[in-house]
Amino acid sequence: MTMSRAFIERVTASNGSVFTGPGTNSYLIGNEDITLVDPGPKIDAHIEHLINLGQGKIKRILVTHTHRDHSPAAKVLGEMLEVPLMGRLLEKDDSLQDRTFKPDRILEHGDLIKTDEYTIETVHTPGHASNHLCYLIQEEKVMLTGDHIMNGSTVVIAHPDGSMKDYLSSLELLRNYNFNKIGPGHGDFLEDPMSVVDWIIDHRLERERKVISKLKLFSTVTSEDLVISVYDDVDPKLHPIAIWSLEAHLYKLLEDGTAAFNSLNKTWSLK
DSSP: OOOOOOSEEEEEOSOOBTTTBTOOEEEEEOSSSEEEEOOOSOOHHHHHHHHHHHTTOEEEEEOSOOBTTTSHHHHHHHHHHTOOEEEOOOSSOOTTBOTTOOOSEEOOTTOEEEOSSOEEEEEEOOSSSTTOEEEEETTTTEEEEETTSOSSSOOOOOTTTOOHHHHHHHHHHGGGSOOSEEEESSSSOEESHHHHHHHHHHHHHHHHHHHHHHHTTOSSBOHHHHHHHHTTTSOGGGHHHHHHHHHHHHHHHHHHTSEEEETTTTEEEEO
């Protein structure tokens, strides 16, 4: 007896953590010609579950980006199922990247993956990662957002591969697309997507204003000291994570000509 599944089925890996929330979401799209998006971490039970759900009908594997909770299972599944891998190569290597991901097809912004059942449009959304892609399933009006938009927390932007300036621009880019549901890389589906996009942009800009106001209190300050006052609304245990997003804001302000950085003593100041 064959299992019936949703046209877009979300499968969550058992890798829950402070970074991944309940775990990384994989998505199976279609009925007879299935596309697998973000196969996730290399966890045997998760890989086996995806194979079973695919019922031999997975034809290609897409990856939103190459962080190690999203793409390592791609190489394994690609070889087992003999299907092509699609995505983008990393642009600025750091300790967070999965180096095993080697796409058979490098996807560019606007590329279409067409099947008899659906069309997937590629949307390049750098910010969380320089090689980050979102995928619009056009007929279903669902945007799979990887870590561009998550449900349950804001996204960590880690310099140098992450860029707050790029992230805000990529959020604005989503306004150009017609979709009514978000399939995030972590957490449940999100409805009313434009209000979600608006909230994230407003939240990030509000945080930027707070960074500027706290910088005014110091002649020069390190990131480690500044994070205490900028993220005073966050559990101090999370400050080592928050410092990544703080520095993403600071590097954006540096690009904007608002802040200055002294590389000798690793301090920041307003210009």
